[in-house]
Amino acid sequence: AQSVAQPEDQVNVAEGNPLTVKCTYSVSGNPYLFWYVQYPNRGLQFLLKYITGDNLVKGSYGFEAEFNKSQTSFHLKKPSALVSDSALYFCAVRGPSGNTPLVFGKGTRLSVIA
Protein backbone atom coordinates (compact mmCIF):
# COMPACT_ATOMS: atom_id res chain seq x y z
CA ALA A 1 0.00 0.00 0.00
CA GLN A 2 1.10 3.54 -0.71
CA SER A 3 1.85 5.97 2.07
CA VAL A 4 3.27 9.44 2.58
CA ALA A 5 4.92 10.87 5.66
CA GLN A 6 5.31 14.56 6.35
CA PRO A 7 7.28 14.52 9.58
CA GLU A 8 6.75 18.18 10.49
CA ASP A 9 3.34 19.52 11.44
CA GLN A 10 4.67 23.09 11.29
CA VAL A 11 7.63 24.82 9.69
CA ASN A 12 8.53 28.39 10.59
CA VAL A 13 10.89 30.43 8.45
CA ALA A 14 11.85 34.09 8.20
CA GLU A 15 10.94 35.96 5.04
CA GLY A 16 13.79 35.87 2.55
CA ASN A 17 15.29 32.70 3.99
CA PRO A 18 15.24 29.36 2.16
CA LEU A 19 12.53 26.92 3.11
CA THR A 20 12.24 23.14 3.03
CA VAL A 21 9.13 21.07 3.64
CA LYS A 22 9.93 17.38 4.02
CA CYS A 23 8.17 14.39 2.50
CA THR A 24 8.99 10.69 2.36
CA TYR A 25 6.94 8.08 0.58
CA SER A 26 6.35 4.37 0.16
CA VAL A 27 4.97 2.85 -3.04
CA SER A 28 5.33 -0.27 -5.15
CA GLY A 29 6.98 0.53 -8.43
CA ASN A 30 7.98 3.90 -9.76
CA PRO A 31 6.28 6.72 -7.89
CA TYR A 32 4.25 9.59 -9.23
CA LEU A 33 4.87 12.41 -6.73
CA PHE A 34 3.03 15.67 -6.25
CA TRP A 35 2.97 18.76 -4.07
CA TYR A 36 -0.19 20.75 -3.46
CA VAL A 37 -0.84 23.91 -1.43
CA GLN A 38 -4.05 24.77 0.41
CA TYR A 39 -5.03 28.23 1.56
CA PRO A 40 -7.70 28.70 4.27
CA ASN A 41 -11.17 27.55 3.19
CA ARG A 42 -9.91 26.71 -0.28
CA GLY A 43 -9.29 23.61 -2.34
CA LEU A 44 -5.87 22.32 -3.20
CA GLN A 45 -3.68 24.04 -5.78
CA PHE A 46 -1.20 22.01 -7.80
CA LEU A 47 2.44 23.12 -7.36
CA LEU A 48 4.58 20.52 -9.12
CA LYS A 49 5.02 16.85 -9.95
CA TYR A 50 7.69 14.25 -10.53
CA ILE A 51 6.97 11.42 -12.94
CA THR A 52 10.32 10.69 -14.51
CA GLY A 53 13.44 12.48 -15.67
CA ASP A 54 15.48 15.12 -13.86
CA ASN A 55 15.41 14.67 -10.08
CA LEU A 56 14.98 18.41 -9.55
CA VAL A 57 11.59 19.60 -10.70
CA LYS A 58 10.47 23.20 -10.84
CA GLY A 59 6.93 24.30 -10.23
CA SER A 60 4.69 27.25 -9.64
CA TYR A 61 5.50 30.35 -7.55
CA GLY A 62 9.24 29.61 -7.46
CA PHE A 63 8.90 26.26 -5.70
CA GLU A 64 10.99 23.24 -6.59
CA ALA A 65 11.32 19.72 -5.28
CA GLU A 66 14.07 17.15 -5.30
CA PHE A 67 13.33 13.48 -5.89
CA ASN A 68 15.71 11.13 -4.08
CA LYS A 69 15.01 7.51 -4.90
CA SER A 70 17.47 5.99 -2.42
CA GLN A 71 15.99 7.99 0.46
CA THR A 72 12.42 7.75 -0.91
CA SER A 73 12.07 11.47 -0.37
CA PHE A 74 10.54 14.35 -2.28
CA HIS A 75 11.28 17.51 -0.29
CA LEU A 76 9.75 20.82 -1.33
CA LYS A 77 12.08 23.81 -1.44
CA LYS A 78 12.15 27.50 -2.21
CA PRO A 79 15.29 29.66 -2.19
CA SER A 80 13.63 32.74 -0.69
CA ALA A 81 10.38 32.53 1.28
CA LEU A 82 7.59 35.10 1.05
CA VAL A 83 4.96 35.89 3.67
CA SER A 84 2.36 34.97 1.06
CA ASP A 85 3.78 31.41 0.98
CA SER A 86 2.23 30.81 4.40
CA ALA A 87 -0.25 27.97 3.87
CA LEU A 88 -0.80 24.24 4.31
CA TYR A 89 1.33 22.03 2.06
CA PHE A 90 0.50 18.47 1.08
CA CYS A 91 2.73 15.86 -0.47
CA ALA A 92 0.98 13.09 -2.41
CA VAL A 93 2.00 9.86 -4.14
CA ARG A 94 0.42 7.36 -6.45
CA GLY A 95 1.75 4.20 -8.02
CA PRO A 96 2.28 3.72 -11.74
CA SER A 97 -0.74 1.46 -12.23
CA GLY A 98 -3.70 3.15 -13.85
CA ASN A 99 -6.28 3.25 -11.13
CA THR A 100 -4.14 3.51 -8.02
CA PRO A 101 -5.38 6.33 -5.82
CA LEU A 102 -3.58 9.51 -4.92
CA VAL A 103 -2.49 9.21 -1.29
CA PHE A 104 -1.83 12.40 0.68
CA GLY A 105 0.29 13.15 3.68
CA LYS A 106 -1.30 14.85 6.67
CA GLY A 107 0.10 18.20 5.66
CA THR A 108 2.69 20.68 6.91
CA ARG A 109 1.73 24.18 7.92
CA LEU A 110 4.28 26.70 6.68
CA SER A 111 4.50 30.02 8.46
CA VAL A 112 6.71 32.71 6.95
CA ILE A 113 7.45 35.51 9.36
CA ALA A 114 8.19 39.03 8.17
Next chain:
Amino acid sequence: ETGVTQSPTHLIKTRGQQVTLRCSSQSGHNTVSWYQQALGQGPQFIFQYYREEENGRGNFPPRFSGLQFPNYSSELNVNALELDDSALYLCASSLVAGGYYNEQFFGPGTRLTVL
Protein backbone atom coordinates in the same frame (compact mmCIF):
# COMPACT_ATOMS: atom_id res chain seq x y z
CA GLU B 1 -10.92 27.26 -19.90
CA THR B 2 -12.95 26.92 -16.71
CA GLY B 3 -11.63 25.23 -13.60
CA VAL B 4 -13.25 22.66 -11.38
CA THR B 5 -16.40 23.92 -9.70
CA GLN B 6 -18.39 22.43 -6.84
CA SER B 7 -21.80 23.08 -5.35
CA PRO B 8 -23.00 23.88 -2.84
CA THR B 9 -20.25 25.70 -0.96
CA HIS B 10 -21.65 24.86 2.45
CA LEU B 11 -24.29 22.43 3.63
CA ILE B 12 -25.80 21.55 6.99
CA LYS B 13 -27.61 18.26 7.47
CA THR B 14 -28.78 16.15 10.39
CA ARG B 15 -27.88 12.56 11.19
CA GLY B 16 -29.65 10.00 9.04
CA GLN B 17 -30.31 12.37 6.16
CA GLN B 18 -28.99 11.99 2.63
CA VAL B 19 -26.89 14.50 0.72
CA THR B 20 -25.82 15.03 -2.90
CA LEU B 21 -22.74 17.06 -3.77
CA ARG B 22 -22.00 18.17 -7.31
CA CYS B 23 -18.86 18.78 -9.32
CA SER B 24 -18.13 20.11 -12.79
CA SER B 25 -14.82 18.95 -14.19
CA GLN B 26 -12.28 21.20 -15.81
CA SER B 27 -12.81 21.49 -19.54
CA GLY B 28 -11.17 18.61 -21.43
CA HIS B 29 -10.83 16.34 -18.40
CA ASN B 30 -12.35 12.85 -18.42
CA THR B 31 -11.65 11.56 -14.92
CA VAL B 32 -13.05 12.74 -11.61
CA SER B 33 -12.03 11.79 -8.09
CA TRP B 34 -13.65 12.59 -4.76
CA TYR B 35 -11.86 13.11 -1.47
CA GLN B 36 -12.92 13.67 2.12
CA GLN B 37 -10.80 16.06 4.16
CA ALA B 38 -11.52 16.03 7.88
CA LEU B 39 -10.38 18.98 9.96
CA GLY B 40 -6.60 18.95 10.38
CA GLN B 41 -6.09 15.99 8.07
CA GLY B 42 -4.99 15.36 4.53
CA PRO B 43 -7.56 14.44 1.88
CA GLN B 44 -8.69 10.81 1.92
CA PHE B 45 -9.57 9.15 -1.39
CA ILE B 46 -13.21 8.11 -1.68
CA PHE B 47 -13.49 6.95 -5.30
CA GLN B 48 -12.64 7.76 -8.88
CA TYR B 49 -14.71 7.70 -12.06
CA TYR B 50 -13.45 7.28 -15.59
CA ARG B 51 -15.79 7.17 -18.58
CA GLU B 52 -18.79 7.04 -16.28
CA GLU B 53 -17.60 3.96 -14.38
CA GLU B 54 -16.05 3.70 -10.95
CA ASN B 55 -12.48 2.48 -11.41
CA GLY B 56 -11.05 2.87 -7.94
CA ARG B 57 -12.38 3.12 -4.41
CA GLY B 58 -10.92 3.95 -1.04
CA ASN B 59 -11.87 2.63 2.37
CA PHE B 60 -15.36 4.13 2.52
CA PRO B 61 -18.64 2.27 3.14
CA PRO B 62 -21.22 1.66 0.38
CA ARG B 63 -23.40 4.50 1.65
CA PHE B 64 -20.90 6.70 -0.19
CA SER B 65 -21.78 6.43 -3.87
CA GLY B 66 -21.23 8.44 -6.99
CA LEU B 67 -22.02 9.09 -10.60
CA GLN B 68 -20.19 10.53 -13.56
CA PHE B 69 -22.23 11.93 -16.41
CA PRO B 70 -21.45 12.00 -20.16
CA ASN B 71 -20.29 15.61 -19.86
CA TYR B 72 -17.84 14.40 -17.16
CA SER B 73 -19.61 16.21 -14.34
CA SER B 74 -20.09 14.16 -11.22
CA GLU B 75 -22.12 13.65 -8.08
CA LEU B 76 -21.21 12.30 -4.66
CA ASN B 77 -24.12 10.86 -2.68
CA VAL B 78 -23.94 10.02 0.99
CA ASN B 79 -26.80 8.16 2.65
CA ALA B 80 -27.59 7.79 6.35
CA LEU B 81 -25.32 10.65 7.36
CA GLU B 82 -23.24 10.27 10.51
CA LEU B 83 -21.60 12.94 12.63
CA ASP B 84 -18.15 11.78 11.42
CA ASP B 85 -19.14 12.60 7.85
CA SER B 86 -18.65 16.27 8.70
CA ALA B 87 -15.74 17.35 6.50
CA LEU B 88 -14.64 19.25 3.43
CA TYR B 89 -15.45 17.22 0.33
CA LEU B 90 -13.12 17.84 -2.58
CA CYS B 91 -13.62 16.98 -6.19
CA ALA B 92 -10.64 16.72 -8.54
CA SER B 93 -10.51 16.22 -12.29
CA SER B 94 -7.74 15.10 -14.57
CA LEU B 95 -7.11 13.94 -18.10
CA VAL B 96 -6.32 10.30 -18.69
CA ALA B 97 -5.01 9.70 -22.18
CA GLY B 98 -2.98 6.86 -23.57
CA GLY B 99 -2.86 5.26 -20.13
CA TYR B 100 -1.12 8.32 -18.72
CA TYR B 101 -2.65 9.89 -15.65
CA ASN B 102 -1.97 13.61 -15.44
CA GLU B 103 -2.08 15.69 -12.29
CA GLN B 104 -5.42 16.34 -10.66
CA PHE B 105 -6.94 19.78 -10.36
CA PHE B 106 -9.14 20.43 -7.37
CA GLY B 107 -12.31 22.36 -6.85
CA PRO B 108 -12.84 24.65 -3.85
CA GLY B 109 -14.74 21.97 -1.94
CA THR B 110 -18.09 21.61 -0.20
CA ARG B 111 -18.09 22.00 3.57
CA LEU B 112 -20.59 19.49 5.01
CA THR B 113 -21.68 19.77 8.61
CA VAL B 114 -23.73 16.96 10.14
CA LEU B 115 -25.60 17.82 13.33
